[in-house]
Amino acid sequence: MTTHTAAPAQQDGGATILEIAQQPDAWREVAGRSDEQAATFLADVLARPDLRVILTGAGSSAFAGDIAAPALRRHLNRRVDSIATTDIVAGPLDHLEPGTPTLLVSFARSGNSPESLATTALADQFVDQVWHLVLTCDRDGKLGRAHLGRDHSLVVYMPERTNDSGFAMTSSLTSMLLSCLTLLGGARPKDIEALARGAEHLIGLQDDIRVLAQAGKQRFVYLGSGPLQGLAQESALKLLELTAGEVVTYFDSPLGFRHGPKSVLDADTLAVVYVSTDPYTRRYDLDIVAELGAQLGAENVRVISTEPAPAESGTTVVIPGLDGLSDSLVALPYLVFAQYLALFTSLAHAKTPDNPFPSGEVSRVVRGVTIYPMDGRR
Known part of the structure; x- marks a missing residue:
């Protein structure tokens, strides 16, 4: 793996912090x-x-x-x-x-x-x-x-x-x-420009996300409906990878979470809820936000949304300019929040984000998989 020397302002974020920050321009390149x-x-x-x-x-x-x-x-x-x-x-x-x-x-x-x-x-x-x-x-x-x-x-x-x-x-x-x-x-190109601007808004909030990561939480729960459940799963994996498994991560849908998985919550949990842009689905998302806020305390719930949510339920990170876009699209800037939280939590655990497994237990490209031939049956 390539070794990177981080500038002091990166605080050992190495290549990872640069690769997160380059995304708006990379998206514009894709659109162009x-x-x-x-x-x-x-x-x-x-x-x-x-x-x-x-x-x-x-x-x-x-x-x-x-x-x-x-x-x-x-x-x-x-x-x-x-x-x-x-x-x-x-x-x-x-x-x-x-x-x-x-x-x-x-x-x-x-x-x-x-x-x-x-x-x-x-x-x-x-x-x-x-x-x-x-x-x-x-x-x-x-x-x-x-x-x-x-x-x-x-x-x-x-x-x-x-x-x-x-x-x-x-x-x-x-x-x-x-x-x-x-x-x-x-x-469309104009959609992608809106996404890039939304990601730039989150990049400007990275110091706040760093402070959140330094709170020392040991359990992280990510919830999202529909396409945002895939985002929740990616968010949980990102944090698990970059901390080399030193924190507990979990993902689910807001409605599914009540059916047993909610047992994972304790006083040391940070919950992140990705709120849908669909007005119907959004109501279910905000219900779980209120429930989590009552159980964990609003300070332990982060709401990622394209519009404001009730303040008493949790701290809302509002990404502006994404009106009318689908959840599959807004997942892109939402991901930037998850990437920064994983990166800064990794640093808080004294890990090297570019290589959290220096002994090679988990590799960047999977190794050790045997592919067995299939016969011609159908």
Whole structure:
């Protein structure tokens, strides 16, 4: 792993803090690109009325699919499933449908994870008609190289700087997610500019987030509805990764949390609730915010929202300028909050965010996975 020397102002945030802060400009770069080849490829594939879309990846890349899928279902008006590569590899016949024409969208920072390569190979083996859209950050990665020049494949590379050198996926994840929402979900340049400005607003609040991280909480609960549940899962993973497992993290939906998982709460818990932009869903989110505020105290609840929430329930971080955008889109600037909280909590635990596992127990690119061949049965 590359070693970075942090400037004093970064306070040992290394490459990770820089990769978080570069996201608004990286998103603008994604928005500014014009790819006629991609447009033609996808128009031909999406013209098929019986097409199924599968969004796939592992870890954070899988959560990108969870965040994007609802927006794609609405925009494309067709079946869109988010299925992790780890699930497809372990049970391909549970997830792949031979007779259903399928567009497999792969999210892969490096494209070197064994499951990423195996999933596209299994789709080729078991699906009669399959097309591949590979979203990746590494031009030298195995997945991208394997699909370059193939008739039924399209490889879209993210801006070079988003191939994060830090341990955790930050700008790589959001750039791939944004590319997916642009190519398949109808995200417009003006939407992306609003998201970039929202992220810049959060970047300006990083000192406040650092203070929050230094409070020394040992349990963190993230809640979100619909696409924001995928965001909650990514937030929990980010914090778990960067603290090398020294804090307890949990995620759920606001409604699901009451059905047993609420047992995780104690006096040492910080709860983060991502509030939906949908007026109907928002009511359920605000109900759990009020309930958490009553149980934990408002000072131990953070509400991330595009508009103000009742002050007595918790401290609200309002991200302006996002009116009318879907939850799949606002998840992007919401993620910046989660990334900073994970980074600064990592530093508070005396970890090195760029490499929280110096002994290699957990690696940046997964190693040690044996991929077993599948026979021809269906």
